[in-house]
Amino acid sequence: MSTNDEYLRLPRGFFDRDEEWVQFKRQVLSTHTTVGSSIGANLLELSPLGFRDTFTKASNNAGDKVFDFADKAGRQLFLACDSTPAVLRNYCNSNQQGKATRVGFVAPLFRYRDGPTRHFSQIGYAAINEALPTNAVDFSLLQLVGAMTNLCKKSNLTIQVFINDFKALRTMLNDGGISNEEMPDFLHSLQFSTLEQRADLLKERISNPHVLPDLLDVLTLQRLGQAPYQHIHEMALAIKRYTGADVIIDTTNLHSVETVSGYAVRFLTQDGIHLGDGGQYNNFGQAFDSRIQTLRSVATGVEAISQNIPIPSLPSPENKIMVLNLGASDHFVTQALQHLGEKGFSVVYGGIPANLAKAIKKVASEGYTHLTILGDTEEKSSEIYVKELSQRITQTMGLPSQKP
Incomplete structure (x- = not known):
């Protein structure tokens, strides 16, 4: 039900952006492109709209967070809620041979949620169908993590990298008696439980008494002496050496455990504010389409970056000129506006002032650097x-002769 002033408002979580924001976004996207190029990633801007099946094919965890509707043909459409399915859709349509590809993506996303922002611009890097790692260090993921830390560094953000290994966790849960069929629901329960609830859940469901103490150590106390987790130390050290960032092994945080199949990474500010995440999504990619065998991806958002650094104010224009008219013809005014623009001025036409003295005073108070008054004499x-205006210096400009 609409209200009388609804036409003047935006839906909750949506915003118009001012010039400073637009300039900031352009700067971030320019940096994003440069950093992506340094790891061989081609820039890709994804569509904000797609079919429902694109976003539910591999993992139907969109839930009630989507803006969904039917088109005139009755087909179910989503405003894009996740970049990963959109990246894979594009890959399958443009790379039929299944070749290894890297992309730096820009994704306008929409999520129906309680947070302050329901529309945001996600940016990140993905590596598709690159070879599986032959040892503990996944060099493809390492480069993507390096690109993300480099992007943040160039945006004046110092970040921490948190790492987990969900493949190791699944191995331990299998050994503890959790079947592959039970695994998705069990992981979901673990992810959204407190550490105390998690301990009770493990004691209730883990049937192998030899595995239970190790799982309690990993998921509640973060002690890592177990064989399945032996590789995570080498990966963490490689990230630290490659990026120079602080790297923290955190096996208690299960963010994205339902979709990440191996190493999971999260990017946080030094104050602990979440900036983005990523990891190995091989199972997700394979479930999406048989042409996808391996997938690594990392992402953040323009908004996430902006909320953690001050957006620089735009400098005042050095040549912002107000043009006032005291009786010049339309042809002469048009000619003057065109000539001033060609000379590099930021030109604003102020019309015919009712009170010239007040108009001049207003021009000086509104940030204009120059003023010209057009009249019969000038024409x-x-x-x-x-x-x-500041130096009170007057410059004479001749206009090229033009016939009306």
Whole structure:
């Protein structure tokens, strides 16, 4: 039900952006492109709209967080809620041979949620169908993590990298008696439980008494002496050496455990604010399409970056000129506006002032650097007089002769 003023409002979580924001976003995207190029990633801007099946094919965890509707043909559409399915859709349509590919993506996303932002611009890097790692260090993922830390560094953000190994966790849960069929629901329960609840859940469900103490150590106390987790130390050390960032092994945080199949990474500010995440999504990719065998991806958001650094104010224009008219013809005014623009001025036409003295005073108070007044004298001489307001210097400009 609409209200009388609804036409003046935006839905919750949506915003118009001012010039400073637009300039900031352009700067971040420019940095994103440069960093992506350094690891061989081609830039890709994804569609904000897609079919429902794209976003539910591999993992139907969209739930009630989506903006969904039917088109006139009755087909179910989603405003894009996740970048990963969209990246894979694009890959399958454009790379039929299944070749290894890297992309730096820009994804306008929409999520129906309680947070302050329901529309945001996600940016990140993905490596598709690159070879599986032959040892503890996944060098493809390492480069993507390096790109993300580099992007943040160039945006004046120092970040920490947190790492987990969900393949090791699944191995231990299998050994503890959790079948592959039970695994998704059990992981979901673990992810959304407190450490105390998690301990009770493990004691209730783990049937192998030899595995239970190790799982309690990993998931509640973060002690890592277990064989399945032996590789995580080498990967963490490689990330630290490659990026120079602080790297923390955190096996208690299960963010994205339902979709990440191996190493999981999270990016946090030094104050502990979440900036983004990623990891190995091989199972997700294979479930999406048989042409996808391996998938690594990392992502953050323009908004996430902006919320953690001050957006620089735009400098005042050095040549912002107000043009006032005291009786010049339309042709002469048009000619003057065009000429001033060609000379590099930021030109604003102020019309015919009712009170010239007040108009001049207002111009000086509104950030203009220059002023010109067009009248019969200027038109007859084909010259305009441009006054620099701070120094009170007047420059004469001749206009090229043009017939009306």
